[in-house]
Amino acid sequence: MSESLTLDKPRSPRRPAARRSNFELYSWLFMRISGVALVVLVLGHLFIMNILDGGVHRINFGFVAGRWASPFWQFWDLAMLWLAQIHGGNGLRTVINDYARKDATRFWLKVLLYVSMVLIIALGTYVIFTFDPNITD
Amino acid sequence: MAGTTAPERAGTSKGGGTLYRGDLGMWSWVAHRITGVLTFFFLFAHVLDTALVRVSPDAYDKVIETYKNPVVNLFEVGLVGAVLYHALNGIRVMLVDFWEKGARYQKQMLWAVLVVWVLVMIPGTYYMLVRTVTDLLGGGH
Numbered sequence: 001m002s003e004s005l006t007l008d009k010p011r012s013p014r015r016p017a018a019r020r021s022n023f024e025l026y027s028w029l030f031m032r033i034s035g036v037a038l039v040v041l042v043l044g045h046l047f048i049m050n051i052l053d054g055g056v057h058r059i060n061f062g063f064v065a066g067r068w069a070s071p072f073w074q075f076w077d078l079a080m081l082w083l084a085q086i087h088g089g090n091g092l093r094t095v096i097n098d099y100a101r102k103d104a105t106r107f108w109l110k111v112l113l114y115v116s117m118v119l120i121i122a123l124g125t126y127v128i129f130t131f132d133p134n135i136t137d
Numbered sequence: 138m139a140g141t142t143a144p145e146r147a148g149t150s151k152g153g154g155t156l157y158r159g160d161l162g163m164w165s166w167v168a169h170r171i172t173g174v175l176t177f178f179f180l181f182a183h184v185l186d187t188a189l190v191r192v193s194p195d196a197y198d199k200v201i202e203t204y205k206n207p208v209v210n211l212f213e214v215g216l217v218g219a220v221l222y223h224a225l226n227g228i229r230v231m232l233v234d235f236w237e238k239g240a241r242y243q244k245q246m247l248w249a250v251l252v253v254w255v256l257v258m259i260p261g262t263y264y265m266l267v268r269t270v271t272d273l274l275g276g277g278h
C-alpha cells in the first residue's frame with residue numbers, strides 16, 4: 001500500500017521566502033510530546049474514575065477530598081489540566097484554520113477558543129490549589 | 138499525512154487516485170479529529186462541574202448525581218470509547234511519524250488500534266454499567 005504512495009507535486013515552484021517562524025514545527029512536536037504524557041494521565045484518570053471499584057458511583061465530595069489530600073494526585077490533575085487544554089486547544093486551532101472560510105470568522109473563533117482555554121486553565125488551577133476539605137465549617 | 142490541513146485530493150496520482158481520500162486512513166483521521174474535538178468540549182464542562190467543590194459539597198454532589206443517571210452513564214461509555222480511540226490512534230500517528238517502519242505498517246497498526254479498542258471496551262463497558270444495570274433491574278435495597 002504505502003510503497004505506491006505518490007503525492008501530487010506541490011503547486012508552487014518555490015517556498016515563500018523569509019517571514020517563516022518555526023511555530024508550526026514546535027506546535028506539531030508539542031502535540032506528540034503532550035500526547036505521550038496524556039496517554040498515562042488521561043487513560044489513568046478514566047480508569048480510576050470510571051472503571052475501578054464502582055466507577056462513577058463512588059464519586060462525591062468526600063472522594064475528591066481524599067484524592068486531593070495527596071500532592072501526587074494534585075500534581076497529576078494539574079498536569080492533566082494544562083496539557084489537555086493546550087493540546088486540545090492547539091488541536092482546535094488547527095481545526096478552525098481548516099474550516100473557517102472568512103478571516104473574520106477565523107479570528108473570532110480563535111478569540112473564543114483562547115478565552116475559553118485561559119478561563120478553564122485558570123479556574124481549574126485555582127480550584128486545585130485552593131481546595132478546602134472543610135469548606136462548610 | 139499527519140499534517141495540519143484537511144486531506145487534499147489525490148486524484149491525479151497513478152493507481153486510480155484513491156490513495157488517501159476515501160481510504161481507511163482518511164476515516165481514521167476523521168475519527169481522530171471528531172474524538173479530539175468532542176473531548177475538548179467535554180473537558181470544558183467537566184472542569185466547570187468539578188469547580189463546584191469550591192462552592193459547597195452539596196452543590197458538587199448534586200451535579201455528580203447526574204453522572205450516575207443511566208442515560209448519562211451510557212454517554213460516559215461513549216466518551217471513554219472516544220478518548221480511548223483518540224489515544225490509541227494518537228500513538229499510531231506518532232509511530233508513523235517517528236518510527237522508520239511506521240508508514241509501512243500504518244494499516245496494520247490501524248487494525249491493532251481497533252482490536253485493542255474492542256478488547257479494552259468489552260470489560261470497560263461491563264464495569265462502567267454493572268452498577269447502573271443492577272440498580273435498574275430492581276436491586277437497590
Ligand code: HEM
Nearest residue numbers: 035038039042088091092094139170173174176177224227
Ligand atoms: C490520551 C492521549 C492523547 C493522545 C495520545 C493524543 C494524540 C494526538 C496527536 C498525536 C495529535 C496530532 C494529530 C496530527 O497532527 O495529525 C492529536 C490531535 C488532537 N488532539 Fe489529541 N491526544 C490525546 C488526548 C487528547 C485530549 C484529552 C484532547 C482534548 C482535550 C485531545 C484533542 C485533540 C485535538 C482537538 C486534536 C486535533 C485533531 C486534528 O487536527 O485533526 N487529544 N492528538
